[in-house]
Amino acid sequence: MKKSQVFLGLIALIVVFSCGSLKKTIKVDPYIGNWSLLIEDTPQGDIATNLVISMMEDGNYSGTLSSDMGSFELDDFEIIEQKMSGTFYYQQIDFDVTGTFEDMSFKGYVSGMGEDFKANGKKLIEE
8 A cells, every 4th residue: 555655656756757847948039019109300200110020931120110100110120149120112212120129129320411310219018
């Protein structure tokens, strides 16, 4: 009787510990999602924008900027070692978006027409 209780106890311990090690860790990509950005001191004033970053099937990132002025797909969009870059066109003018991610914040610039405009923001947490 004692041997069967010890045996069952060992089996229970093995099951408990083996189930705990079967948990899979899912790594969340820190860049994917919605980002609220403010582009400062443009000729139109400060512009509140939304940057949506997603992952394409080929494993590359894609980005779209949206504001009251319209929605703009970012061309040549990439994120390498926390640094983002991309280009969009507005009124037949090329604008470059560059910056760095740090935790849940973004600091960078929108450059065009020979000027650099600060673009700072944070990731929006969806509940």
